Amino acid sequence: MSQAPEDANLKKIWRYYDRGESRIGYRFILGGTKHFGYYEPGQSRWALRTSMRQMEDRLASELALPRGAKVLDAGCGIGNVARALAARHGLDVTGVDILDFNIAEANRLSAKAGLARTTHFQVGDYHHLPFDDDSFDGLYTMETFVHSANPKAALAEFGRVLKPGGKLVMFEYSRTPDEQVSAEANAAMRRVCDEAAMPAWLELYHGVLDEVLADSGFAIESSVDITANMMPMASAFYVIGKFPFWVGRVTGLEYKVVNAMSARMMFRYKEAWRYGIHTAVNKV
Ligand SMILES: C[S@@+](CC[C@H](N)C(=O)[O-])C[C@H]1O[C@@H](n2cnc3c(N)ncnc32)[C@H](O)[C@@H]1O
Incomplete structure (x- = not known):
């Protein structure tokens, strides 16, 4: 049976x-x-x-690790990214996620796909990783770091479990400074971050993640803004979210359609955020 975590932020994410x-x-x-x-x-x-598979291939090229390299997927969901990296790029991927129902599904799908030897999943919080020091050649986050309640603590853990010189790749969102966007855009950002349990996004203004990475002992290799490359999906979500968001509003059940609300707000106020790939190397 599913077991929600004790920590208040993790419970909200759950x-x-x-x-x-x-x-x-x-x-x-x-x-x-x-x-x-x-x-x-x-x-x-x-x-x-197709575009999601292209994003996963982009992740593999940013990791640039040899076949058989050991990689940690922090916030792995049901493991589709891990399986893509194992099946298409030969990596040995371990995934952690706080949601036990995600991990059960990840293990089931890997067994079904014949990938149980090269993908491994376990319940875990990336602020307190259940692995020894220097365990991995690479580590990535795919759209999970915005959920962090303590980005510095998480990056310290990433540095600990990565080998010296190990590769860290983060596909994450950042926020435009408040004074550069309208009051409505700032209100929309606060609402999305609150309802979708993403406290770190409020603090991760453009450039801040790279500063925190450098302060945490990582050497930044590159930081690329790919907002334009993912915006077509944000625009598709804007269309898909229209009807459920409208139903939520007219029935007074808006609180039940957080994803539809987020899709509408993110695209309407697209000047309030960006999406980037941050590539760094662990201290040697
Ligand atoms: C937007 S989903 C991305 C899932 C996966 N990376 C993907 O691309 O399909 C974010 C995931 O991060 C997980 N997550 C959030 N905070 C976490 C934490 N502190 N430790 C581990 N997983 C976490 C969530 O449970 C969720 O499955």
């Missing part, structure tokens, strides 16, 4: 992903994967699954 709208939406629209797609110029916004 409630967000455990809700019917999240489970059904991610399952039927994205096949259970929970990250944006990478679109080449001119690609249709409805190429949802």
Whole structure:
């Protein structure tokens, strides 16, 4: 039986992903994967699954690790990214997620896909990783760090479990400074971050993650803004979210359609955020 965590922030994250709208939406629209797609110029916004595979291939090229390298997926969801890296790029991936129902599904899908030897999953909080020092050649986050209640503590853990010189790649959002956007855009950001349990996004203004990475002993290799490449999916979500968000508003049940609300707000106030790839190397 599912067991919600004690920690208040983790409990809020749990409630967000455990809700019917999240489970059904991610399952039927994205096949259970929970990250944006990478679109080449001119690609249709409805190429949802193709673009997600392209994002995963982009992750593999940023990691740039040899086949057989040991990699940690912090916040792995149901393991679709880990399986893509194992099946298409030969990596040996361990995933942790705080949601035990995600981990059960990740293990089931890996067994079904014949990937149980190269993908491994266990329940875990990336602020307190259940691994020895210097365990991994690489570590990545795919759209999870915004949920962190303590980014510095999480990065210290990443540095601890990564080998000296190990590769860290983070696909994450950042925020535009308050004074550069409207009061409505700031209010929308606060609402999305509160209802979808993403406290770190409020603090991670553009450039801040790289500063915290440097302060945590990582050497930044590159920091690339790929907002334009994922915006087609944000625009598709804006369309998909219109009807459920409208129903939520007219029935007074808006609190039940957090993903639809987020989709509408993120695209409407797209000047309030960016999406980037941060690549760094652990201290030697
Ligand atoms: C947007 S989903 C991304 C899932 C996966 N990376 C993907 O791309 O499909 C964010 C995931 O991070 C997990 N998560 C959030 N905070 C976490 C933490 N402190 N430790 C481990 N997992 C966490 C959530 O449970 C959720 O499954």
